[in-house]
Amino acid sequence: MRDKSIEFEVIQTIETKDALFEVLQYPKLAGSSDVRAAEQLFYVGAAGMRLKLVRVTLRNGRLRNEPGTLYYMHGSELEMKASTGGGVFKALKRRTMSGESFLVNEIHGSGQIYLEPSYGHFFLLELHNEEMIVDRSLFYAGSGDLDISSKMVSVSAAVAGGEGLFQTQIAGTGVAVLFSHVPAEEIQKITLNNETLSVDGSFAMMRTGGVKFTVRKSSRSWAATSVSGEGLLQTFSGTGTVWIAPTEEIYKQLSTPQGLAQLALPPGAMYDRETGK
Structure with missing residues (x-):
């Protein structure tokens, strides 16, 4: 069998001094040996949907990713670490206020990181000493320089607005990978x-x-x-x-x-x- 790499289509790219972020799209999937899967794949393909994923190439940098989002990574200098995400106080605040984990996932070093694929949509957002408030389900990953925390909304907005009591606050300088249900x-x-x-x-x-x-x-x-x-x-x-x-x-x-x-x-x-x- 000939060694052949997948030829991804690059949808969006943002490059910083220590990382290259890319949103990739798979070519048309050929199908597996499971007939039921092939049937589903036929309708997905007919609808024009394509499988997508995010690739991050670190150059002596760090990536913070949400739990369960790592697909695979390769590189002799990559290391997964558990971090408080900005200090013990912030970790305690995050745990107490929103119920999120005390520790967060970080990948340090140099190499390529692939995040879990989806038929949904990803887009990259570059921040320059800015602050963004996003729905809690949107944040997927981000460069290590970004500060990710929870922001409480008013009780009336939480109850009547359907967004929950907490949203995600992204602040600082770096690139955030966000998930979207629409293109x-x-x-x-x-x-x-x-x-x-x-x-x-x-x-x-x-x-x-x-x-x-x-x-x-x-x-x-x-x-x-x-x-x-x-x-x-x-x-x-x-x-x-x-x-x-x-x-x-x-x-x-x-x-x-x-x-x-x-x-x-x-x-x-x-x-x-x-x-x-």
Whole structure:
């Protein structure tokens, strides 16, 4: 059998002084000996979905990755270490406030690191002495210079906004690897200049640190709110940037048994889940 390496398609690349981050896409998978797997693969391929993964080439650097995200790595100078992630105090705060592990995973040295593949989507975000607040499920990995911690949102925003009591705060200078349920080209970047953005849904992915997140009624009065049909809105105010993924709600709906039928109705039309009409 001829020795042949997989020829990945490079989707996105960011290079720093001590690391090269790449989002890679597999070529079309040929299938395994399992007929059931081949059937699933056929439909996945017909839908245009491709398997993706992240490769990080360290040059005497370090990578912090979420537990369970390491796929494989090779290099004579790579070493996995357990770290407090910025000191004992931060580790205690992380453990006490959000229930996360006291220790975090770090890989130090030089070599190539491959993170777990997914049919979802990855994108790279470079920060220059900045602060970002992202949904807890988004952070996948990041360069060692970044400080990753938890940020508490208001109780009302946590309960009514559906985002949980804690979000992930990424601060400093470096590259963050983020996971997304939608392709990067479907993510919209909205800049606020002492303005307000209201979102009817939970598809706001992240925001810069200066943007305030609350949940408000769609109208000033409860009567007007009930008439509007919009209810409570996730509200982002201040100066900064918000990233939203509007198509995520469409994909969620399509994954339900009656999702396609519901999307075929006029927007705002009443829909009976039991009868499908």
